[in-house]
Amino acid sequence: MSSTAILAGPPRIALVGNPNCGKTALFNALTGARQKVANYPGVTVERKVGEFLSPAGARVQIIDLPGTYSLRARSPDEEVTRDVVLGRFEHETPPDVMVCVADATNLRLHLRLVLELRKLGRPIILALNMMDVAEARGCRVDAGALSAALGVPVVPTVAIRRHGVRGLLDQIDRTVALASGSSAALSGVAPCGWSEPTASDLRAYHREVEDVLAAALRDAGRPSLATRRIDAALLHPAIGLPFLFLVLFLMFQAVFAWAAWPMDMIDAGLTWFQGTVGAALPDGLLKSLVTDGIIAGVGSVLIFLPQILVLFFFILILESTGYMARAAFLLDRLMGGVGLHGRAFIPLLSSFACAVPGIMAARTIENRTDRLATIMIAPLMTCSARLPVYTLIIAAFVPNRTMLGGLVGLQGLVMFTLYAAGILSALAVAFVLKRTVFKGAREPLLMELPSYRLPSARDVLLGLFERARIFLARAGTVIFAIMILLWFLGTFPAAPDGATGPAIDYSFAGMLGHALAPLLAPIGFTWQIAIALVPGMAAREVAVAALGTVYALSETGDALSGSLASVLAADWSLPTALSLLAWFIFAPQCVSTLSVVKRETNSWFWMLAMVAYMTLLAYGAAFVTFRVASALLGG
Amino acid sequence: MIGLESILVGFIVAAAFLWVAWSILLPASVRVRLRRLAGHPPEAQSRASSGCAGGCCGCDAAGRRPLRSHVTPEGGSDGRCAG
Secondary structure, eight states: HHHHHHHOOOOEEEEEETTTTTTTHHHHHHHHOOOOOOOSOOOOOOOOOEEEOOOOSSSEEEEEEEOOOOSSOOOOOOOHHHHHHOOSSSTOOOSSSSEEEEEGHHHHHHHHHHHHHTTSSSOEEEEEEOHHHHHTOOOEOOOHHHHHHHHHHHHEOBBBGGTTHHHHHHHHHHHHHHHHHSSTTOOOOOOOOOOOOOOHHHHHHHHHHHHHHHHHHHEOOOOOOHHHHHHHHOOOOOHHHHHHHHHHHHHHHHHHTTTTHHHHHHHHHHHHHHHHHHSSSSSSHHIIIIIIIIHHHHHHHHHTTHHHHHHHHHHHEEEEEHHHHHHHHHHHHHHTHHHHHHHHHHHHHHHHTTTHHHHHHHHGGSHHHHHHHHHHHHHHOOOOOGHHHHHHHHHHHHHOOTTTTEEEEEEHHHHHHHHHHHHHHHHHHHHHHHHTTOOOHHHHHHHHOOOOOOOOOHHHHHHHHHHHHHHHHHIIIIIIIHHHHHHHHHHSSSOOOOSOOOOGGSSSHOOOHHHHHHHGGGOOHHHHHHHTTTGTTTOOTTHHHHHHHHHHHHSSSSSOOOOOOHHHHHHHHHHHHHHHHHHHHOOOOOHHHHHHHHHHHOOOOHHHHHHHHHHHHHHHHHHHHHHHHHHOOOO | OOOHHHHHHHHHHHHHHHIIIEEEEEEHHHHHHHHHHHHHHOOOGGGGGGTTTTTTOOOTTOOOTTTOOOOTTTTOOOOOOOO
16 A cells, blocks of 8 residues: 555554553543443454544544554454554554553553553553553652653543543644654555564563663552452452352342333333234234234333343443452362363453443453363353343243242242353363364463453443343344234234234234244144244344244234233143253254354354254253153143 | 335334344445445454443454544544643
């Protein structure tokens, strides 16, 4: 690419730094974006591009990069950073300016990367981040002396509170203006002199860091006393794990207890809406489409929004405080017991939200077989799309009772058990995989434990808003469109004259359900469940919406007479309900997950292997559950 | 004779089918090719990383759509200066 072409575009700035130093928070502060930030290393695994207008009015392109300790990349996420910095990506010029973000509380570690980047000869700005934490610890850094010692401009910042951003923007303007005036800068030519640093290079960097610190660090401060005291309790061999399980247990209790009244309100609102629309429209196809197809289907999923938000409230709080990294540390022994890499914890944890970011987070694992093993088990972790399915069945079949003097809710306990079942099955599969197809020595977990921080109310609220937006967007797009199609398939062809059963029995959907029924009869599934599983391939929660539509069309009246849960309680046996729960612990019903597995492994084989093993496990688990439950309870 | 209601319902069902076919059933590579043939730039976000209701924030190269900004074909934004 010619330099003329490069200069025609806006200047490109890369945010580079060690993991968990606040690059993404700075990216959000500069661009107004809402990329995920959390208080543990490895949140960003792919570059993100944004643009902003600088104070001088220039359009600037900014790239947020995964954290790395060195350009000597060892894992795929670190390779992304190295390749962007060195301009190795095709059709992409190297960044014109690098903003190196460093944690002011841990300069000894972070400055090494600054020195490595400085050697590339490109313009660098050092953003000295987390200055508030450094000051609270009594750490005093002389920014001017640091700038003089390093030979690069230094700007103190507190990215999560947007402090120092204006100064950084001014410095970016100055550096870009200076660089565009010099011949070497903004040339768009990749540095060709870079070679991977050797051990002696790294030792030399370390010595130079000591010299820089001697010149610029006035007071090293003391490590956070609060963090040390809290860790002494929460990482205690006897207290740590029980406390972690207590936190998770309380989380699932809260999912039911806190979400009950907003769910009742949404339910009442939807029932009113369905009745009002039903009364306003004349009998006919349009009324059936709107009430039985759209409102019954989409409404069945919308009702679970409060539970999704309560779950994410806890996850966001745990992430922002820094406890998630401790959880990884606490579970390392357990994970090591089944042969998993310690770093697998973060991808598996991310999979509780959604398997897609979980699978992508496996990029932080250096070893390919460890990474593949993590990818293969990530969808077994209970993603939040399963939450509506679990909640629906629990609400229908598990009495809303409390135990132990009102301390423990039975429904929350069942939900906790289902999540535990997902985790245990993932560990069991990992155990088998690591002893068969992914053999290899286990590598130890090396992970920086971040200091505890108070969660920012703004970030938590923004995170919840983002979850709600995503959930509602899906209800209004994918689920809405699929429910219209399902209504069509459940309505046509119309029942013949003199037919006695519900019209859906004679429809395309009814034919499909009855055709699949023999295959699913051994695991206790009805033909309505068979119908719901097909659109459920798009996403797991679509199965709930599909059940809503199918049962609405199965009613002799126009609309579903009671809530979906009460209809299921009357129509299904308990063994069937338990069997469906067992199916959803394992079922690989999510095209997004499968396509990201194909993309991340660059192989159809692993995607198909995942479909095969998860389907077999789902069918086997549902079969055993149904048979045992039928024998014990009488199906 | 087909009434206005039937035509309206047929139109809604056809639109839903086209949307599902385009967004879910059609492989991403075919979609990209068709967009290029129609003279449009590739989508800012790939379907694979759009995530589920669980809240995947879109970890692909382009990232998510920033607040009060538009996403360029490459996925960038003209987000406001927060300084």
